[in-house]
Each structure stands twice: as structure tokens, then as C-alpha cells.
Amino acid sequence: MGKTLYQKIWDDHLVQDTPGQIAIVYVDRHLVHEVTSPQAFEGLRASGKKVRVPNKTFATMDHNVSTRTKDLAKTEQTSRLQMETLSKNCKEFGITLYDFQHKDQGIVHVIGPEMGITQPGMIIVCGDSHTSTHGAFGALAFGIGTSEVEHVLATQTLQQNKAKSMLINIEGGLGKGVTPKDIILYIIGQIGTAGATGYVIEYAGSAIRSLSMEGRMTICNMSIEAGARAGMIAADETTFRYLQGRDFSPKGDQWQKAMAYWKNFKSDPDAKFDRVINIKVEDVKPQVTWGTSPGQVTSIEGKVPDPASFSNPVERQAAIDALKYMDLKPGIPMSSIPVDKVFIGSCTNGRIEDLRAAAKMSKGKKISAKVQGIVVPGSGRVRRQAEQEGLDKIFVQAGFEWRYAGCSMCLGMNDDQLKKGERCASTSNRNFEGRQGPGGRTHLMSPEMAVVAAMEGRISDVRKYL
Amino acid sequence: MESFVKHTGLAVPLDRANIDTDAIIPKQFLKKIDRKGFGKHLFHEWRYTDYEGTKENPEFVLNKPAYRSATVLLTRDNFGCGSSREHAPWALADYGFRVIIAPSFADIFYNNCVKNGILLTALKSNEVDDLFNETLNTKYAKVTADLPAQKIISPSGKIFSFVINPFAKDCLLKGLDQIGWTLQFNDKISGYEQKLATTRPWLA
Numbered sequence: 001m002g003k004t005l006y007q008k009i010w011d012d013h014l015v016q017d018t019p020g021q022i023a024i025v026y027v028d029r030h031l032v033h034e035v036t037s038p039q040a041f042e043g044l045r046a047s048g049k050k051v052r053v054p055n056k057t058f059a060t061m062d063h064n065v066s067t068r069t070k071d072l073a074k075t076e077q078t079s080r081l082q083m084e085t086l087s088k089n090c091k092e093f094g095i096t097l098y099d100f101q102h103k104d105q106g107i108v109h110v111i112g113p114e115m116g117i118t119q120p121g122m123i124i125v126c127g128d129s130h131t132s133t134h135g136a137f138g139a140l141a142f143g144i145g146t147s148e149v150e151h152v153l154a155t156q157t158l159q160q161n162k163a164k165s166m167l168i169n170i171e172g173g174l175g176k177g178v179t180p181k182d183i184i185l186y187i188i189g190q191i192g193t194a195g196a197t198g199y200v201i202e203y204a205g206s207a208i209r210s211l212s213m214e215g216r217m218t219i220c221n222m223s224i225e226a227g228a229r230a231g232m233i234a235a236d237e238t239t240f241r242y243l244q245g246r247d248f249s250p251k252g253d254q255w256q257k258a259m260a261y262w263k264n265f266k267s268d269p270d271a272k273f274d275r276v277i278n279i280k281v282e283d284v285k286p287q288v289t290w291g292t293s294p295g296q297v298t299s300i301e302g303k304v305p306d307p308a309s310f311s312n313p314v315e316r317q318a319a320i321d322a323l324k325y326m327d328l329k330p331g332i333p334m335s336s337i338p339v340d341k342v343f344i345g346s347c348t349n350g351r352i353e354d355l356r357a358a359a360k361m362s363k364g365k366k367i368s369a370k371v372q373g374i375v376v377p378g379s380g381r382v383r384r385q386a387e388q389e390g391l392d393k394i395f396v397q398a399g400f401e402w403r404y405a406g407c408s409m410c411l412g413m414n415d416d417q418l419k420k421g422e423r424c425a426s427t428s429n430r431n432f433e434g435r436q437g438p439g440g441r442t443h444l445m446s447p448e449m450a451v452v453a454a455m456e457g458r459i460s461d462v463r464k465y466l
Numbered sequence: 467m468e469s470f471v472k473h474t475g476l477a478v479p480l481d482r483a484n485i486d487t488d489a490i491i492p493k494q495f496l497k498k499i500d501r502k503g504f505g506k507h508l509f510h511e512w513r514y515t516d517y518e519g520t521k522e523n524p525e526f527v528l529n530k531p532a533y534r535s536a537t538v539l540l541t542r543d544n545f546g547c548g549s550s551r552e553h554a555p556w557a558l559a560d561y562g563f564r565v566i567i568a569p570s571f572a573d574i575f576y577n578n579c580v581k582n583g584i585l586l587t588a589l590k591s592n593e594v595d596d597l598f599n600e601t602l603n604t605k606y607a608k609v610t611a612d613l614p615a616q617k618i619i620s621p622s623g624k625i626f627s628f629v630i631n632p633f634a635k636d637c638l639l640k641g642l643d644q645i646g647w648t649l650q651f652n653d654k655i656s657g658y659e660q661k662l663a664t665t666r667p668w669l670a
Binding site for chain 1: 481482483484485486488489492493494495497498499500501511517543544547548549551552555570572573574577578581582604631632633644645647648649650654655658659661665666667669
């Protein structure tokens with residue numbers, strides 16, 4: 001019987017596998033940031049261990065960094081301590097660091113791919129749940145806890161139980177105004193936030209093949225929001241074109257060898273999956289969340305649901321709680337909800353293609369006077385590229401603030417936060433209570449939809465402008 | 467790591483599905499560089515009425531006198547979803563929780579709890595309903611978790627079985643040093659690394 005892509009990567013990385021014991025798999029790339037690593041390095045020090053293979057770990061600063069200034073002295077004290085701790089740890093243990101002031105600093109899941117650190121057939125881990133992003137390259141990539149970060153640093157391996165496999169086939173052509181963000185929000189709405197718990201998802205089908213690497217990353221990024229351990233897409237010519245010539249991509253005759261190796265990493269035609277889901281992309285319309293969980297989502301044509309319409313009592317109660325927190329009444333159209341802030345950025349939608357799409361919508365327009373809109377590029381490179389293309393000027397002329405790279409208002413660990421009661425149209429990945437700031441209210445959507453929300457001062461249908 | 471064999475303690479019912487790790491420990495408390503002291507910030511936005519965490523919310527179940535010294539957390543589906551932050555189990559353990567019972571748990575959170583000596587037991591939804599009823603209706607309801615027997619015993623004596631992966635069970639029972647466990651296979655790791663030089667030389 002044929003093997004799935006997941007099975008092939010698994011088999012290729014098995015170091016130890018005795019029945020009845022947990023398996024040990026080899027980790028090709030380990031990405032580290034300032035928030036989930038200090039206790040791991042401290043653990044190494046306490047037990048007198050070294051980093052086993054320092055050149056397989058790459059570090060950056062993203063969660064805490066200011067997007068207003070590159071002056072560390074102006075950064076809030078506890079954030080600064082965490083950043084300084086990462087610098088000290090990387091120096092002591094010999095790890096490459098793209099620090100706050102480095103020109104290529106950025107969100108860990110943006111810089112890994114754009115530097116070619118992420119490659120097909122790899123196992124990639126990071127102390128961050130959105131590590132699933134890297135699965136877009138046909139890698140097995142997933143988030144781990146700090147104890148596991150320490151484990152990887154010490155052993156370059158990880159203990160793993162094998163997950164089940166899920167195939168999501170997405171066929172057809174994307175409709176007007178429909179983006180990869182809408183596809184993944186639609187999938188989460190269909191299968192639920194725990195719909196893929198215990199699974200690794202492989203996304204396939206003609207709609208996926210038609211997407212750029214940026215679009216594929218947006219989809220894999222939010223696999224965790226469906227509960228999946230990882231999301232992945234087999235590498236193809238689009239993947240190879242993206243990777244060729246990047247900093248850490250193989251060069252010369254190594255490139256040919258690597259491509260030959262990478263081409264093996266796709267599911268065999270007769271591979272069996274534990275679960276298969278088929279999606280017709282024609283059914284997907286621009287999506288927007290109404291609640292406090294990414295599964296609480298509907299199309300822009302939809303209305304805020306009545307909790308009474310949920311037959312499952314737990315879902316009904318969740319809807320009641322969500323509407324109370326979001327201060328929304330059942331039955332109001334989604335395309336009428338006013339917003340105070342608009343955030344364009346994050347590891348979901350902070351790449352150059354996202355900014356191009358947002359700039360295209362913003363060109364020659366003005367955002368509402370009552371809205372604060374910020375555009376936060378995912379990395380220093382994305383920022384420079386956008387500036388070369390003049391996108392920054394389009395954003396600024398439209399009334400957006402143009403910022404430095406970082407995680408920013410996706411999780412509000414820096415000073416980019418919602419205030420209590422503020423409502424945000426956000427291109428990020430989580431609409432949890434308090435996620436963007438205590439008491440803040442989040443509506444997830446695509447970059448194009450976020451621009452339209454900024455212009456109208458309320459959530460609205462992007463298709464009116466296309 | 468602290469071992470876990472058997473525990474009997476007061477159970478608190480937290481009746482909400484999809485509790486994410488942002489709710490368990492909000493971002494403003496992730497800036498520490500050690501593992502200690504997260505318990506006082508557990509469920510911060512629900513537990514306190516002010517940002518500083520000086521005023522308790524009397525409506526929040528953990529603050530109710532009957533549940534103050536709870537060590538068993540009873541909750542709903544998909545507990546621990548979202549961010550991979552291990553600060554969540556650090557906060558739960560530091561607060562005093564040893565056992566969490568729910569119909570299902572998020573994947574990364576489950577792994578993180580095993581590494582911190584917290585036992586997570588997934589029971590059937592109707593069994594969780596039973597436990598909710600008992601803990602809501604019985605004062606100072608105590609629940610027992612017996613890991614060797616893989617059983618949860620309700621306040622009235624009902625017995626529910628749970629499934630646990632044998633390795634996770636062993637880790638909890640022994641308080642196993644997992645890095646030490648892996649390093650017993652050090653030769654195999656070295657062997658894999660040597661093989662990389664021929665199979666994937668661009669990575670070696």
C-alpha cells in the first residue's frame with residue numbers, strides 16, 4: 001500500500017522506534033524566539049548540557065518587539081529582559097540569532113521560509129503553535145512546549161507519537177474576493193476547532209496547487225486552529241521556484257540532489273488516509289468570525305447567529321458566552337458591525353503577497369477617520385520589499401500606520417493592543433477573549449476584507465470593490 | 467519532574483468548552499524567564515475584575531469558597547487549545563491542580579502537561595456531565611484519580627475508566643527525566659547524523 005506524505009517524512013526521520021515505547025524522530029530545523037525559550041536554556045545550564053547541533057537552530061525576536069522603534073532602550077523593561085536573555089543564550093550556546101536590530105529580523109514563521117531555512121521533507125519544530133506554517137513546503141512542522149524546546153536543544157530529536165492522517169481535498173477555482181484565509185476559516189468552520197485534533201492534515205487538490213507559497217502558508221498556518229498537530233502541502237514546482245537561490249537553500253549540484261530527494265515527498269496515489277474531507281472552493285465566500293473561537297465563523301453574507309439555533313448544548317452555551325463578550329446581538333448582518341481598529345500583519349497574513357493585496361485595495365482610498373489602521377510587515381525583508389514597490393506610501397496615503405516587523409497586535413505582547421471594548425478587523429489567527437488586549441474584540445478576516453473594514457469603518461463585503 | 471500515582475482532591479467545575487491557553491495564562495504574564503509564580507495569574511481575566519489582579523471576581527467558580535482549595539479541574543471539550551505556551555501547565559500546577567478531567571484536550575497542551583506532572587484524563591461526555599452534576603450538587607466533592615488503575619472515582623463512588631498512552635503513563639508514574647530517557651539512544655542519534663552526510667549532504 002502507498003504511503004502518505006506524513007508517513008514518508010516520519011519514516012525518514014525515525015531514530016528509534018520500539019513497540020510499546022514512544023518513537024524518537026530527528027529534527028532538521030529548530031526555530032527559537034524570546035518568549036518560549038528562556039526556561040529551556042536555563043534547563044540546559046542547570047543540567048550542564050550543551051546544544052547538540054547549534055547550526056540546526058535559528059533564533060529571532062518577534063513576539064515582544066516594538067513595531068514603532070528599533071531602539072531597545074525604548075522597549076518596555078520586561079520585554080527587554082526577555083530579548084536580552086535570548087541574546088545572551090544564543091551567544092553562550094552558539095546559535096545564529098536575527099536579533100531585534102538585525103535587518104532580517106521578523107516573525108519566526110516568516111523568516112524561516114524566506115531565508116530558505118524551511119525545506120521540503122524536513123521535520124521543523126518551534127516553541128510556537130503556528131509552526132504548522134512551514135508545512136506549506138512539504139515539511140512536517142509543528143509547535144512544541146518549552147520542555148520540548150530543551151529536549152530538542154539537548155538531543156536534536158523529539159519524542160513523538162504518530163498522529164492520524166487527514167486529507168483535505170480542495171478543488172476548483174477561487175471566486176471573486178476569496179483568498180486562502182477564507183479557505184482555511186471556512187474549513188475550521190466546517191470541521192470545528194477540535195475537528196483535526198490528533199491528526200496531521202494534508203491539503204491537496206487543484207485549488208491548493210493554484211496557490212502561491214504565501215497562500216499555502218496562510219492555510220497551513222491555521223491548521224492548529226482546527227486542532228491539528230500539523231498541516232502540510234506536498235512540494236511542487238511552485239515550491240522549488242520559491243526556494244531556489246534563498247540564503248539557506250542548497251546551491252550548485254546540491255540543489256539538483258535536493259530537488260530529486262524532495263520530489264519523493266508526496267502522498268502515493270493509493271495512500272490511505274484515516275479521514276478524507278472534500279471541499280468545493282466554489283462554496284467558499286469571504287469569511288469573517290463573529291465569536292471568540294476561530295470556528296465561530298460565517299460568510300460576509302451571513303448574520304450573527306442565534307445561540308438557540310445550536311442543537312449541541314455546549315456549542316449553544318459557547319455562542320451565548322461569545323456574543324456577550326463580543327457585544328453582538330443575534331440576527332444582525334455581519335456587514336454592519338463597526339470597527340475601531342484594523343490590524344494587517346501576523347504569521348498568517350504578514351507576507352509580501354498579503355501586503356500587495358492590501359495595498360491594491362487601499363490605493364487611492366482613505367480609511368475611516370474613526371479607525372486606527374496599522375500595517376505590520378512580517379519581517380525586515382517584507383518591509384524592504386514593500387518599500388521598494390512603494391506599498392508603504394500607498395498605506396500611509398490611505399491613513400494606515402506603517403510599522404516595523406513583529407507579531408504585534410496578533411497577540412499584543414508589545415504595546416500594539418486593543419483597549420477594553422475596542423473592536424478590531426484583524427488578519428491574524430485567533431479571536432480568543434483578550435487575545436489582542438484585555439477586553440478587546442477580534443473579527444478575523446483576509447487582508448482585503450480588513451482594508452475594506454478600515455475604509456468603511458465597519459465590516460463589509462470586499463466584493464463590492466472588485 | 468514530579469511523579470503522579472494517585473490523587474484525591476476537591477474538584478472544581480469550570481463549565482466552558484474550548485478554553486484556550488490565552489485564557490489560562492494571558493500574554494502579559496509570559497515575559498518571565500523562569501518557571502515559577504504563574505499560579506497567581508491563572509485564568510487572570512476571569513478570576514479578577516481589574517487588570518492588576520488585586521480584586522477577585524466573586525462570580526468566577528475558582529473564587530467561590532466551596533472550591534477554593536480545588537486540585538482537580540473539571541471542564542469541557544478541547545481544553546488547552548491555541549498557543550503552545552507551557553506557561554499554561556506551569557500556571558495550573560503552581561495553582562495546585564494535579565488532575566484535569568474533560569471530554570477532550572488540545573494536542574500540544576496534553577504533551578506539556580505530561581512534562582509537568584499533571585494528569586489529563588479524557589472521559590466520555592456523559593461521564594463528564596455526571597461529574598459536573600455531582601460536583602455542583604455535593605459540597606466539597608472529592609474526586610480520585612488512580613493512574614495505575616486508569617480510573618476516576620466520582621464523589622458518590624462511580625468509577626470511570628480512562629485511556630492513557632503507556633509512555634505518558636510511565637513518565638508520570640516515575641517522574642521520568644525525558645531528556646535522559648532519549649539520551650540512552652545517543653548512539654542511534656549519532657548514527658542517524660552520520661547517515662545524513664550521504665542521504666542529505668546539503669543538511670549535514
